[in-house]
Amino acid sequence: MRIIAGKYAKRNLHTLKSNATRPTSDKVKGSLFNSLGQFFDGGQVLDLYAGSGALGIEAVSRGYDSAVLVDISGQACQIIRKNVELTKEEDRFRVLKCSDNRAIKILNEEEKKFDLIFLDPPYAKQKIVKIMTKLLKNNLLSENALVVAETDEHDELPEVSGFSIIKDHQLGRTKVKVYKRE
Numbered sequence: 001m002r003i004i005a006g007k008y009a010k011r012n013l014h015t016l017k018s019n020a021t022r023p024t025s026d027k028v029k030g031s032l033f034n035s036l037g038q039f040f041d042g043g044q045v046l047d048l049y050a051g052s053g054a055l056g057i058e059a060v061s062r063g064y065d066s067a068v069l070v071d072i073s074g075q076a077c078q079i080i081r082k083n084v085e086l087t088k089e090e091d092r093f094r095v096l097k098c099s100d101n102r103a104i105k106i107l108n109e110e111e112k113k114f115d116l117i118f119l120d121p122p123y124a125k126q127k128i129v130k131i132m133t134k135l136l137k138n139n140l141l142s143e144n145a146l147v148v149a150e151t152d153e154h155d156e157l158p159e160v161s162g163f164s165i166i167k168d169h170q171l172g173r174t175k176v177k178v179y180k181r182e
Helices: 026-036 055-061 074-085 098-111 124-137
Strands: 044-047 066-071 093-097 114-119 141-152 163-171 176-182
Touching: 026 055, 026 098, 026 141, 026 163, 026 176, 044 055, 044 124, 055 074, 055 093, 066 074, 066 098, 074 093, 098 124, 114 124, 124 141
Parallel strands: 044 066, 044 114, 066 093, 114 141
Antiparallel strands: 141 176, 163 176
């Protein structure tokens, strides 16, 4: 797995040697960013289930200002930190080792706002709607925030109150829906 484009392009990323995470493949990552517009002009990124940190790092590589990378696993956070070091711009990243709910509470207390949010949780279908609703309720989304929800091919994500679906892709065994805050 590697960073595909932008400032940090072609850097190989570390990944966990376990089945605890499902890294987004380079093919899916490439298609996803191509559909979002490829390159960006600033903004804040939140990845609530960061795994290796690949999506948040890719977003910053392509022009976002900074990313908060959250994972509940200590091992995953070690990998994320190693990958952030590869950028040589560690100050543009923040790694939080905590649950999604705890991260939302911390970020709400800090009055953070995010423009791009990645959600790829375990047991995705049940969790994504709840988390999106919490993000909205805790005022963590900028006015035109995008939420990228990734699931496996068998999960069908519903519409979520407060959001409209702007893109819906099936990329091999992965489904990606992009929601925009209304």
